[in-house]
Amino acid sequence: MTKRPTSPRLADVAKAAGVSLASASRAMSADATVGDGTRMRVRAAALAMGYVPHGAARALASRRTRTIGAVFPPLDNPIFASGTNALARALADAGYTLLLASHDYDLSAETRAARALIERGVDGLVLVGNDHEPALMAMLAQAGIPFEITWMTDPSQRQHAVGLDHRVASMRVTRHLLDLGHREFAVVTGPVHANDRARDRYSGVRDTLETASVPLPAERVVQGDFSIAAGRRSLERLLAQAPGFTALICSNDVQAIGALLECAARSIRVPTDLSVAGFDDIELASEMRPTLTTVRVPSAEIGRRAGERLLARLAGQPVERSERLPAPLIERESTGVAASGPRPSKDAGAPDSDRALPHAVVDAEPAR
Amino acid sequence: MTKRPTSPRLADVAKAAGVSLASASRAMSADATVGDGTRMRVRAAALAMGYVPHGAARALASRRTRTIGAVFPPLDNPIFASGTNALARALADAGYTLLLASHDYDLSAETRAARALIERGVDGLVLVGNDHEPALMAMLAQAGIPFEITWMTDPSQRQHAVGLDHRVASMRVTRHLLDLGHREFAVVTGPVHANDRARDRYSGVRDTLETASVPLPAERVVQGDFSIAAGRRSLERLLAQAPGFTALICSNDVQAIGALLECAARSIRVPTDLSVAGFDDIELASEMRPTLTTVRVPSAEIGRRAGERLLARLAGQPVERSERLPAPLIERESTGVAASGPRPSKDAGAPDSDRALPHAVVDAEPAR
DNA sequence: TTGTAGGCGTTATCAT
DNA sequence: ATGATAACGCCTACAA
Numbered sequence: 001m002t003k004r005p006t007s008p009r010l011a012d013v014a015k016a017a018g019v020s021l022a023s024a025s026r027a028m029s030a031d032a033t034v035g036d037g038t039r040m041r042v043r044a045a046a047l048a049m050g051y052v053p054h055g056a057a058r059a060l061a062s063r064r065t066r067t068i069g070a071v072f073p074p075l076d077n078p079i080f081a082s083g084t085n086a087l088a089r090a091l092a093d094a095g096y097t098l099l100l101a102s103h104d105y106d107l108s109a110e111t112r113a114a115r116a117l118i119e120r121g122v123d124g125l126v127l128v129g130n131d132h133e134p135a136l137m138a139m140l141a142q143a144g145i146p147f148e149i150t151w152m153t154d155p156s157q158r159q160h161a162v163g164l165d166h167r168v169a170s171m172r173v174t175r176h177l178l179d180l181g182h183r184e185f186a187v188v189t190g191p192v193h194a195n196d197r198a199r200d201r202y203s204g205v206r207d208t209l210e211t212a213s214v215p216l217p218a219e220r221v222v223q224g225d226f227s228i229a230a231g232r233r234s235l236e237r238l239l240a241q242a243p244g245f246t247a248l249i250c251s252n253d254v255q256a257i258g259a260l261l262e263c264a265a266r267s268i269r270v271p272t273d274l275s276v277a278g279f280d281d282i283e284l285a286s287e288m289r290p291t292l293t294t295v296r297v298p299s300a301e302i303g304r305r306a307g308e309r310l311l312a313r314l315a316g317q318p319v320e321r322s323e324r325l326p327a328p329l330i331e332r333e334s335t336g337v338a339a340s341g342p343r344p345s346k347d348a349g350a351p352d353s354d355r356a357l358p359h360a361v362v363d364a365e366p367a368r
Numbered sequence: 369m370t371k372r373p374t375s376p377r378l379a380d381v382a383k384a385a386g387v388s389l390a391s392a393s394r395a396m397s398a399d400a401t402v403g404d405g406t407r408m409r410v411r412a413a414a415l416a417m418g419y420v421p422h423g424a425a426r427a428l429a430s431r432r433t434r435t436i437g438a439v440f441p442p443l444d445n446p447i448f449a450s451g452t453n454a455l456a457r458a459l460a461d462a463g464y465t466l467l468l469a470s471h472d473y474d475l476s477a478e479t480r481a482a483r484a485l486i487e488r489g490v491d492g493l494v495l496v497g498n499d500h501e502p503a504l505m506a507m508l509a510q511a512g513i514p515f516e517i518t519w520m521t522d523p524s525q526r527q528h529a530v531g532l533d534h535r536v537a538s539m540r541v542t543r544h545l546l547d548l549g550h551r552e553f554a555v556v557t558g559p560v561h562a563n564d565r566a567r568d569r570y571s572g573v574r575d576t577l578e579t580a581s582v583p584l585p586a587e588r589v590v591q592g593d594f595s596i597a598a599g600r601r602s603l604e605r606l607l608a609q610a611p612g613f614t615a616l617i618c619s620n621d622v623q624a625i626g627a628l629l630e631c632a633a634r635s636i637r638v639p640t641d642l643s644v645a646g647f648d649d650i651e652l653a654s655e656m657r658p659t660l661t662t663v664r665v666p667s668a669e670i671g672r673r674a675g676e677r678l679l680a681r682l683a684g685q686p687v688e689r690s691e692r693l694p695a696p697l698i699e700r701e702s703t704g705v706a707a708s709g710p711r712p713s714k715d716a717g718a719p720d721s722d723r724a725l726p727h728a729v730v731d732a733e734p735a736r
Numbered sequence: 737t738t739g740t741a742g743g744c745g746t747t748a749t750c751a752t
Numbered sequence: 753a754t755g756a757t758a759a760c761g762c763c764t765a766c767a768a
Contacts, residue, residue, distance in 0.1 A: 007511055009761060020739045025763060035737055050510050055488040056427035057761030060744045065424065067467075067488065074453055081449040085442055088470050097484045099435075100468040102456050116465045120423040120435065142418055143375060228655045261655050284652070287596045287629050377745060388755045393747060403753055425745030428760045 008049045017045040028053065059121050068310055069099040069117030070126040071110055073195075077226055078254070078282045080128075083150070083303035087126065090307030096123075105194045111136040118143055124310040126150055129196045130159070146313050148306045151197055151297075153324045160319070162305045164327040166197050166279075169295045170204025172329045173249060173277050176293070178212055181338035182247035182275060185209060186220040188234040188259065190251035198251050201279060205249050220245060224255060231258020232265075239266075246274060246338045253278035253285045253294055260288060260334065271336030281330055290333035298325050376417045385413040396421065427489050436678055437467040437485030438494040439478055441563075445594055446622070446650045448496075451518070451671035455494065458675030464491075473562045479504040486511055492678040494518055497564045498527070514681050516674045519565055519665075521692045528687070530673045532695040534565050534647075537663045538572025540697045541617060541645050544661070546580055549706035550615035550643060553577060554588040556602040556627065558619035566619050569647060573617050588613060592623060599626020600633075607634075614642060614706045621646035621653045621662055628656060628702065639704030649698055658701035666693050 014024035019038055026034045027042035034042075045051075059065040068091050075081045088098045099122055101113035111133045117125060118139060125140065125147040140147055149161035177185070187205055190198035209216045219242035224230035231250060235258070238245070250256035256278030263270050270276055270290050278285060281296040302325065309319045382392035387406055394402045395410035402410075413419075427433040436459050443449045456466045467490055469481035479501045485493060486507060493508065493515040508515055517529035545553070555573055558566040577584045587610035592598035599618060603626070606613070618624035624646030631638050638644055638658050646653060649664040670693065677687045 011761080021762080022740075022764080023738055026738090029763085033737070038737080050507070052483070052507070052511060053487050054428075054761050056424045056433065057744090058763075059424035060422075060428050060746090061761075061763040063744075063763095065488075075443060075449040076446075076453055078444075078446070078449075081443040081446075084468075085444055085470055088468060092469065092481065092484070095484075097488060098468050100452075100456060100466050101460065102453055113460065115420070116460070116463075119421050120433070120465060139418070139420070143420060228651050232655070257652075258655065261657065264657050283596050284625075287600070287626065289629065289632050379745080389746085390748085390755055390757090391753085394754085397747085401753065406753080422745050425760090426747075428762090429745075429747035431747090431760075 008051045009054070010051070013042060013046045013049060013051050016049060017041040064123050065121040066095060067097050067099050067120065067122050068124045068126065068307065069101070069114070069120070069122035071101045071103065071113045071117065072126075072128055073105055074102055077252075079252075079280050079297060079299040083299045083306075086300040086303030087307045088303075090304045091311070094307075094311050096307075096311065105191055107131065107133050107194045110194075111139075115139060118145060123314055124148070126306050126310065128152075130154065130161075131194050131196045146310060148310055150302050150306045152200075153322045155322075157321045160309065160313070160321055162302055162309060162323040162325065164297060164325050166200035166327075167204040169327040169329070170201040170249075170279070171208045173279070173293075173295060174205045174208040176329055176331065177247045177249070177275060177277065177335060178208070178214065180247075180275065180335060183214050183338065184245040184247065185214065185216055186238045186242070186245040186248045187216065187222075188231065188238070188248065188250045188255050189221060189223050190226055190255070191223065201251055217242065226252055226254050228254055228258040228261065231255035232262040233258075235259040235262045247335075248274060248276045250276065250278050253280040253282045253292060256292055256294065256334075257284055257288060260290070260292065270334050273339055275335040275338070277335055285330075286332070288334075293332045293335040294330050295327050296330050297327055301325060376419045377422070378419070381410060381414045381417060381419050384417060385409040432491050433489040434463060435465050435467050435488065435490050436492045436494065436675065437469070437482070437488070437490035439469045439471065439481045439485065440494075440496055441473055442470055445620075447620075447648050447665060447667040451667045451674075454668040454671035455675045456671075458672045459679070462675075462679050464675075464679065473559055475499065475501050475562045478562075479507075483507060486513060491682055492516070494674050494678065496520075498522065498529075499562050499564045514678060516678055518670050518674045520568075521690045523690075525689045528677065528681070528689055530670055530677060530691040530693065532665060532693050534568035534695075535572040537695040537697070538569040538617075538647070539576045541647070541661075541663060542573045542576040544697055544699065545615045545617070545643060545645065545703060546576070546582065548615075548643065548703060551582050551706065552613040552615065553582065553584055554606045554610070554613040554616045555584065555590075556599065556606070556616065556618040556623050557589060557591050558594055558623070559591065569619055585610065594620055594622050596622055596626040596629065599623035600630040601626075603627040603630045615703075616642060616644045618644065618646050621648040621650045621660060624660055624662065624702075625652055625656060628658070628660065638702050641707055643703040643706070645703055653698075654700070656702075661700045661703040662698050663695050664698050665695055669693060 010024050011021050014021045023038055024042050027039040072080050091098050099117050099120055101117055103109035103113055114136050125145055127147055128150050129152045149159050151163040152161060153163050153165055154161040189202045192199045222234045222237050224234040248259055250259055256276055259276050268274050278292050278294040281294045285292040285294050312319050378392050379389050382389045391406055392410050395407040440448050459466050467485050467488055469485055471477035471481055482504050493513055495515055496518050497520045517527050519531040520529055521531050521533055522529040557570045560567045590602045590605050592602040616627055618627055624644055627644050636642050646660050646662040649662045653660040653662050680687050
């Protein structure tokens, strides 16, 4: 044992390069004012010694960690997985790292997780939706940490947010089915506690039907979590307790695919006997047979933009408060003219030709 | 403006509680020797002032961050998503936080990502597989950071690892199909660069066939990435360039499901005309029609165990070097007796009754 | 352009 | 059980 092999510090690098600690520090950080020769020598010495900066020391002195935190619902959900992935990538490209925490739609767990991230000194935070404990918001305010709300927009424009209007998108789906002549609806909703996205989607359906004077009795609404199995069971329950519906709206694609599989198992023809719609447009939606009518949620773009926006704000650049991404209705094979639909509202004779275009993208952004 | 509202430091809490900085520090960290009264007063003061510990300062002084890093391939892959999820949870339960980085099967990106994590002072690191740049291993060694290899075991027992033997599991799948009388095989392999799991799975198939003197011509092997679309295209290519096979082995479930969907589109009956097998046992595998024969990979458990093992090692507890989790073959509906299978190796008359048990778990751990 | 020196907020080592 | 006080490794005015 020669000397106890502790990893080299910046001071060691400086000594090896024959410069002061300060110069070494400048040479290592990109944009400082250092002589070219000095920079080269320092960098070379650092490389040779296998020097790795000490993040904590750097953070303590500079008061920033080049780290962004994110508190997400379970990553098992494909949309959050792809969002996380895109977020991590956007940050990495800028030399930032993602600190990740997740929770099971449990607000107090979310607060604890966020607290852990804040203690770690994250420079910014990414949250999902607007459902949070006041304590969390207070912590963020006191710590002065910039944050982004994702997947949702903030109508009040108080928070920085990048996402979509789940309610409007959901109304679009409902209207699509109404236009196909459906009058007997059933709904599979997700867990709505601590999940404003699911709540908005449900209220979009309910209110649209109400406006159209189409009833949605309580027995035609069931709640299940976001899994294929839950989708199957939900349809099963609906068929048992209130059969006779011709249109089924699910809170997300995973549930809808479960419903489609259950239909296949029961020889229920889709869309002849039953139309099924989802939400998210995961890869499987366009690959299933029948292909699934759904709303395209740009998860990866949400993740990417959240990262970019946060980085821009940290750099002092202006960004618009709330950014709404398009969430177009994607009409596919799983929805069609109502079987026993009474009076199809519009051109009930023609829609077959429309449906012949499976992957047609109908971006019905409300005209305004 | 009264005083510039900077967030309170431990010194402020100490003052408010009427104790010294040192006592306040001890009162905040669980296991120190402090008087009960002191602890109470300090905690109360901290709560009242909304005190949040400064992680960087703490890390600098204590030389540990209570943070674990993980460098994963894309989380789009369901197995990594659930593994990440379980890992994050296991760590959170112990007061640790997960620092996450991901890469696209790019070794140099992986090294860069790991470096970023090490700079952040992670107390431990989780990697996937054994394919890494020597530079990364050198960094880990020099920094003295404990790490876990996941999804793979390390036969040499040099590294700490928790995972499964992809080769053996893959051989099990192949033998299952051989036993069903298949002699004409086709294989969809994943990207094998920087992915020893995929390599092992492929070699397991190839070697098993070779041992059985069953040919696997080059035209019967295609490579595609891990997506449903790639699975479909791969089957398409195989049918175009070398039709006539009765068994298809895919590198993972996502590809296999793509293949099943393509079969449905082409009216190829599964398993009557073609048997299809996957790997991973994602949720969809048991929900698809036909249900998919595959290997159950305990992704969530791998993530959880990786976290637990790392925490145990950090606590100085002993853990066995390399931990192999069971990866049983799950026989389901997508595999069956070879249509034109020449001389079924064994009891070709009976297997139908076996196949009548769709979800049967056959854990064929090699006897040894 | 480069060097000097004073923090950054906590923990840990000593005394007491 | 508690209190001073010296690290911890780096950044950043400020001075030269």
